[in-house]
Amino acid sequence: MKIAVLPGDGIGTEIVAQAIRVLDALDLPFEMETALVGGAAYEAHGHPLPDATLKLAKEADAVLFGAVGDWKYDKLDRPLRPEQAILGLRKNLGLFANFRPAICYEQLVDASSLKPELIAGLDILIIRELTGDIYFGQPRGRRTAVDGHFPGADEAFDTMRYSRPEVERIARVAFEAARKRSKRVTSVDKANVLETFQFWKDIVTEVGKEYPDVELDHMYVDNAAMQLVKAPKKFDVIVTGNMFGDILSDEAAMLTGSIGMLPSASLNASNQGLYEPSHGSAPDIAGKGVANPLATILSAAMMLRYSLNQEDAAQRIETAVKKVLAQGLRTPDIYSAGTTKVGTVEMGDAVLKALA
Ligand code: IPM
Ligand code: MG
Numbered sequence: 001m002k003i004a005v006l007p008g009d010g011i012g013t014e015i016v017a018q019a020i021r022v023l024d025a026l027d028l029p030f031e032m033e034t035a036l037v038g039g040a041a042y043e044a045h046g047h048p049l050p051d052a053t054l055k056l057a058k059e060a061d062a063v064l065f066g067a068v069g070d071w072k073y074d075k076l077d078r079p080l081r082p083e084q085a086i087l088g089l090r091k092n093l094g095l096f097a098n099f100r101p102a103i104c105y106e107q108l109v110d111a112s113s114l115k116p117e118l119i120a121g122l123d124i125l126i127i128r129e130l131t132g133d134i135y136f137g138q139p140r141g142r143r144t145a146v147d148g149h150f151p152g153a154d155e156a157f158d159t160m161r162y163s164r165p166e167v168e169r170i171a172r173v174a175f176e177a178a179r180k181r182s183k184r185v186t187s188v189d190k191a192n193v194l195e196t197f198q199f200w201k202d203i204v205t206e207v208g209k210e211y212p213d214v215e216l217d218h219m220y221v222d223n224a225a226m227q228l229v230k231a232p233k234k235f236d237v238i239v240t241g242n243m244f245g246d247i248l249s250d251e252a253a254m255l256t257g258s259i260g261m262l263p264s265a266s267l268n269a270s271n272q273g274l275y276e277p278s279h280g281s282a283p284d285i286a287g288k289g290v291a292n293p294l295a296t297i298l299s300a301a302m303m304l305r306y307s308l309n310q311e312d313a314a315q316r317i318e319t320a321v322k323k324v325l326a327q328g329l330r331t332p333d334i335y336s337a338g339t340t341k342v343g344t345v346e347m348g349d350a351v352l353k354a355l356a
Contacts, residue, residue: 001030001308004060006037006053009082010281011291011344012066018293018348019064019300022320025352026313033060037089038068038082038281048085057089062307063274064300065089067281082281090130095266095274096166097173098128098245099302102252102262107325111257111334119232119255125177126238126252128245129170130266133196134160135242160196162241167200169269171207174239175214181236184215188224188240188248200241221248228252253278260292260333263299265306273307275299289343292331294321297351320354327354 003023007016023030035041035053042048048068057063068082078084089095104112104122112119137159145155171187178185187204189197201218208216219227221244227234228248232255240248253259262278277295285291298321305314329350330339342350 001028001062002060003030003032003303004053004056004063005032005034006057006063007034007040007066008038008068008085008281009040009070010067010283010286012038012068012281014286014289014291014344015277015293015296016064016066018344018351019296021348022297022317022351022355023064023300025355026316028310028313032064037065037085039070039073041085042073042076042080042082046080048080048082049088053085054088054092057093057274061272062303063089063093064296064303065274065276066296067277067279069281070283086276087135089274090266091136093272093274094131094268095272096129096131096269097170097267098130099177099265099267099306100126100128100245100249100252100262100278101264102126102249102256104256105261105322105325107328108257108261108334110336112255113257114229114232114255119257122232122255124232124235124238124252125181126240126245126249127170127174127177128249129162129166129239129241130245131242132162132166133242134158137161160194160243162196162200164199164203167203168207170239171204172210173267174237175207175211175216178214178237179211183213184236185217186224186235186238187216187218188221188238188244189218190221190244191218192220197241204239224248225251228255249278258292258334260295260331261298262295263302265299265302267306271307273303275303275307289345290332291344292333293344293347294331294351297321297348316355317351320351323354324350 007013102124104119109116140158191198191201259279267273301314301317304310328339
């Protein structure tokens with residue numbers, strides 16, 4: 001089992017270090033190799049996704065990814081910015097299916113800004129299409145407008161597009177996932193305005209006929225954003241495009257109180273995957289030893305489950321995480337009165353102890 005370890009920037013190195021300790025403790029035959037990515041790779045090699053890093057990722061069964069980005073790179077040309085590393089990995093590895101669970105842990109219901117009764121027991125799975133849509137659609141760029149409201153003015157444009165096979169395959173991923181849960185899928189679109197998303201809705205409906213045991217409904221993205229804060233527990237599996245999924249998954253993450261708890265998986269057609277916490281590089285707290293490593297540790301669990309076929313080991317990690325929460329240990333992002341505040345390494349220590 002080959003794992004490419006790409007810690008990246010900011011808190012990335014600190015949280016990935018804890019996940020590695022947990023993986024090591026499982027005593028499974030992993031081969032792990034680390035490489036630079038994001039701003040760290042730009043500093044060392046002049047590019048956020050050096051060829052050697054991409055090659056390592058391609059040859060691995062799974063990639064364990066920390067986070068990339070720092071404000072200091074915001075002025076670089078777009079192709080050199082740290083975010084291009086994650087976009088490049090998604091594209092080059094064909095990681096079209098992004099799983100972002102939003103689970104509210106019983107011990108953390110008070111960490112949410114919503115009323116406890118709205119989010120207690122929350123367990124949503126957002127499935128975001130990850131290699132298409134306006135993120136990757138060509139053409140894009142800047143030019144002089146020849147029509148529109150201001151002909152002759154400078155303008156910028158991106159292209160929102162989806163092909164039939166792209167929508168079919170992500171729809172199937174969602175229906176299959178729903179079969180293993182409560183058999184409900186909500187497809188989120190903007191079919192009332194966008195041609196791309198009327199097409200999306202039509203195709204999801206078609207694919208849905210192959211899954212008569214799964215209940216399918218459709219919701220416009222603006223309404224979905226509203227329902228997520230009004231009655232989040234009404235959702236089970238949400239499937240949506242790349243851009244809507246980006247936005248709704250941050251919203252759903254925050255319902256649970258801390259984005260520091262949420263893992264994610266990005267898979268291609270052969271179940272090769274990239275696993276990363278749903279949060280970013282948090283440069284404001286980097287190097288202070290206070291980042292929550294649990295999202296990364298839980299991402300490692302997802303990696304064991306989806307790409308490495310080690311369900312038992314995945315469950316061992318998830319049980320250990322629940323145990324440390326039950327013990328009352330909290331990093332500052334999930335701290336509340338009456339619990340014990342710990343740092344990144346102490347949290348890692350506690351998970352290791354709970355595993356043993
Ligand atoms: C995410 C992030 C990325 C995205 C950025 C860093 C390119 O926000 O994974 O959700 O927009 O997909
Ligand atoms: Mg995002």
